[in-house]
Amino acid sequence: MIIVLKPEATKKDAQEIIRRIAALGLKPLYMPGTERTVLGAIGDERVIGKLRIENHPLVERVSPVLTPYKLVSREIHPRDTVVRIGGVPLGGNYFAVIAGPCAVESPRQMHLTAQAVKRAGAKCLRGGAYKPRTSPYSFQGLGLEGLEILRDVAQRVQMPAVTEVVEVADVAAVERYASAFQVGARNMQNFRLLKALGQSRKPVILKRGMAATVDDLLLAAEYVLSEGNPNVILCERGIRTFETATRNTLDLNAIPHIKQHSHLPVIVDPSHGTGVRSYVMAMAKAAVACGADGLLVEVHHNPMEALSDGQQSLDPKEFVRLMRSIRPYVKLAGKRM
């Protein structure tokens, strides 16, 4: 850790801090400059954390040398991790599309949509039973009934099912009904939920929060891995910025950044990432081109009737076109789907 002292810190102040560093068994470093003194503390990160040197009134700022995340880091685990949802591999050379409606609305809706996405080449089926909605007056999802519909339809069309979990108390139920958990943007820092999911071995699709940096996302994944579940798939779905032309600003820079710093698979949700049906195709192709390991796409057999997110949902024909269009991009990226 690098410690920049305030200009008013004297040599004596510096020595006192050096003593505190040494007292913890860390190696202190002393770099007096013309206008500021810089100190260093070398050793075990956990011990360095105990210094709490950022609280010191004469410390201007501290700057850690190492990344705060460990288990998700590519430094520790250089090779790409492949996560399997049901039997579907994702990561490394494996590319997969997860598709389905925003929310499970009825057996008929799920069945029609599931058949359509399966035929078009999607490998996993998505559908929300628990819907976190900004307004209490919006459709909140069918709950357990939705989970049952999802499971039944998924079995019939033989696709693994992915669904959102919003609460520790629901983890067991969702685990029973689905092949993978989805953690939504609003719950990315629901650490209690992340810890609970760390107890499972089923894959966790972790969506980036609207105000989360990529480092925040990696630290959230670290919560799951540090509890014992290595099966995390990261998901870029757009961040909140001043731009209002689109629902969110899809931050595709995050893909090469995550690929460089982490071994975990990362997928992109162009539906939430744009919020506009007619931009989904372009951003799906861009996501593949910059290295994404998969896509999460909202499809509804009849978007005009969708109870949520109809504006950004593709209809079956549009989805067929999307799948056809991305195929050569997946191939160019050296992956198979």
Place this chain on the structure above:
Amino acid sequence: MIIVLKPEATKKDAQEIIRRIAALGLKPLYMPGTERTVLGAIGDERVIGKLRIENHPLVERVSPVLTPYKLVSREIHPRDTVVRIGGVPLGGNYFAVIAGPCAVESPRQMHLTAQAVKRAGAKCLRGGAYKPRTSPYSFQGLGLEGLEILRDVAQRVQMPAVTEVVEVADVAAVERYASAFQVGARNMQNFRLLKALGQSRKPVILKRGMAATVDDLLLAAEYVLSEGNPNVILCERGIRTFETATRNTLDLNAIPHIKQHSHLPVIVDPSHGTGVRSYVMAMAKAAVACGADGLLVEVHHNPMEALSDGQQSLDPKEFVRLMRSIRPYVKLAGKRM
């Protein structure tokens, strides 16, 4: 609701939509323009929601006429709501300061800090037992033990206690030990938690999320009120922007905006809002000046040893100075503390 059609929509398309509006018992309006046609739908908001007209491929955009929140709105409830934490009133003409450490660390730490803030004039004691931390390797709070310490100390110094609740399963315990719930920024849209708190009658201090608009905050409060708990105190604590000089960007514009649109009390957290000890005082005064009903301030008997947020915590002397400084501002604002 106002509905702007795409330029390619024909008169026939408009009539079809008008028929759908009328079929739901709503009053349709037809405004043909030179380049775009605009439609209106007048009637019960819930019925209008069922139109899902934003999903229609010929609709360019829709724009609701009314605010999406109801129970929290000043239109419905013109007079200021006064919420009581223990016996301490907040809102209307009542101003109160809630102070204490970021986290409960030990009986000694809590006791020393509680005595100090009480003496200086704080009315409620804060202290976190469950700490949502960005990294799994940071101090996570003492949990139930922390709640016990908080309650014991609060009783000894005779102050109502405020503490964060992060999970539905903890609501009952926190309700037993504390006089008010705090919902942190990361949980502002944990709707299951909000609904659970709506079942209680104890006050809920609802902190604004880092990427939440003021409307999102009001809708989150609407979740609590719509479940039956009218005792919500809103809290501005800074949003995430590109500025890195401060930990967050304290959005004080939110105070007059909330005051105009809602009857709920609103307080400000200048500690998280700046993240810098030496800016807390200035922003506390500004908060009072623009109409806040209270402050949430982090104080530690010895910030250098704080296990979390030491950089932004005041020591007892600084807190005495803050309380002394804000007094004339509270008076100027026509409030008493």
Place this chain on the structure above:
Amino acid sequence: MIIVLKPEATKKDAQEIIRRIAALGLKPLYMPGTERTVLGAIGDERVIGKLRIENHPLVERVSPVLTPYKLVSREIHPRDTVVRIGGVPLGGNYFAVIAGPCAVESPRQMHLTAQAVKRAGAKCLRGGAYKPRTSPYSFQGLGLEGLEILRDVAQRVQMPAVTEVVEVADVAAVERYASAFQVGARNMQNFRLLKALGQSRKPVILKRGMAATVDDLLLAAEYVLSEGNPNVILCERGIRTFETATRNTLDLNAIPHIKQHSHLPVIVDPSHGTGVRSYVMAMAKAAVACGADGLLVEVHHNPMEALSDGQQSLDPKEFVRLMRSIRPYVKLAGKRM
């Protein structure tokens, strides 16, 4: 224009506003609702602007029906515009890469870099003579001398030259030395400069400002077109958000959005868009995949010695690899380069 009145507005107030609308020769519309009254004003946009109805104390908000930009709009001009830099077409089915160093530093540096980018397949040469730098203590560019070097080298390698213009007084000089003007992000709303460039017929590459919405960018382009110069190329180069992992957040959503709303060509600058050399390739491919008409790439014959932006500049070998990699993407997009 749609006008939502405040709840306190009476029927009489509405009628007074309706009279003002009618007095300007516009067609007024009256939509009384249960809680709010909505009015409409139909007719010529310029006349509507004269209403200044947003200033009225009883008006809650106004919402224009049409886009504020006209000449850049695809509604008015449905077919893609092709802009030619020197003889190099850009837009429609024509894709082109503009490459070169951030700043012109010396004849040798320009020559080595120009040869390298030409060989690799770039069609235009870039290089800044006037450098807007955040700090007055950073390298500010060679000015006129830089323009001369740029022109000489460009002639020698037979590539059209593109260079930034930062000031009305320099427009004539830049026009003489270069084949296209570049307007940097910091000058996107330097309206006097835009008007001056509207007097020229040479192409203007207009970079999006760091805090500019896509609509702001289109309105800035409208300044140039409305003065008579139709040759504008828009450029997405990243916006400023809370994310610090990359220098900017490249907003590729802007590409399909611009393509849908405007006929102008749009290119992407993955160098500034990421600020990180190792992410440039991935984002270049993503840009092509989502529909960009070209790329603006920083290349330096020896990035380690670059006087500005060395961190994001490719060396000649990396640029060869980039050109080779994007070729199949350009083809997939149905374009030729």
Place this chain on the structure above:
Amino acid sequence: MIIVLKPEATKKDAQEIIRRIAALGLKPLYMPGTERTVLGAIGDERVIGKLRIENHPLVERVSPVLTPYKLVSREIHPRDTVVRIGGVPLGGNYFAVIAGPCAVESPRQMHLTAQAVKRAGAKCLRGGAYKPRTSPYSFQGLGLEGLEILRDVAQRVQMPAVTEVVEVADVAAVERYASAFQVGARNMQNFRLLKALGQSRKPVILKRGMAATVDDLLLAAEYVLSEGNPNVILCERGIRTFETATRNTLDLNAIPHIKQHSHLPVIVDPSHGTGVRSYVMAMAKAAVACGADGLLVEVHHNPMEALSDGQQSLDPKEFVRLMRSIRPYVKLAGKRM
């Protein structure tokens, strides 16, 4: 400067960099860690800049020890600077309100408004003759004619006049007609303009750009000071964030931050900072409370007829109330107006 090397950097690589540091006459420092090596370079900042070590492929990141600005820094110049507009002092213990319309529209409008703000206690008169507007179809200001009206009215009411300058070519004219230059948010990084203003001795009110950090603002001021003009007044006027309830997000945190790091006076523009007439008063009080040295307030004798920014302009009565309300706050802040 602190230099963190990539994990793959060997001891030999570190030594090579150390040699480069030493070759420039700087003092190198070597801090080998368990997972990363950290280097230091101590000495003259300008020499350090020549290292361009951030371009090195084995360098992960660099972190300067000192602030990038010098002349505006409180470290170099500990006492508050007082700037005089005409005879009106601003900064230190002097507080002043600058008020007037957004744009000069006519002699009558300027005269009525000027009389009103003078009577209410404003010390300087503002009014824009050159208006940078997002759309080319909005009112662009009266230009030279506007400057003449402004000067005539200012002389008649005996107030110093402040007006915006948008272009180097206008500096001389504005200098002739007004007592102080205003640089708008869109021109904060128009460095050529800043340098030209550095040649003058008249005060420059420098407004923060919509995407500018406080450090960017201080560096922009540094441009003016480094050219020889010490009379800069900084102005916080809101930044662009995701929040749409207000036109901008007024970042009052900037006030204590600037006060701590710079000796320059800083004022606040609550009109642009909110964009909503009814919030201006609250934010004006907050600005005074957190330490601002003055206010810039938009006032129009009849906001309903204002050609620009009518929504955020106060009428004379509201302005009288604002002046009356802030007086005790100015006194509490230990200043006189």
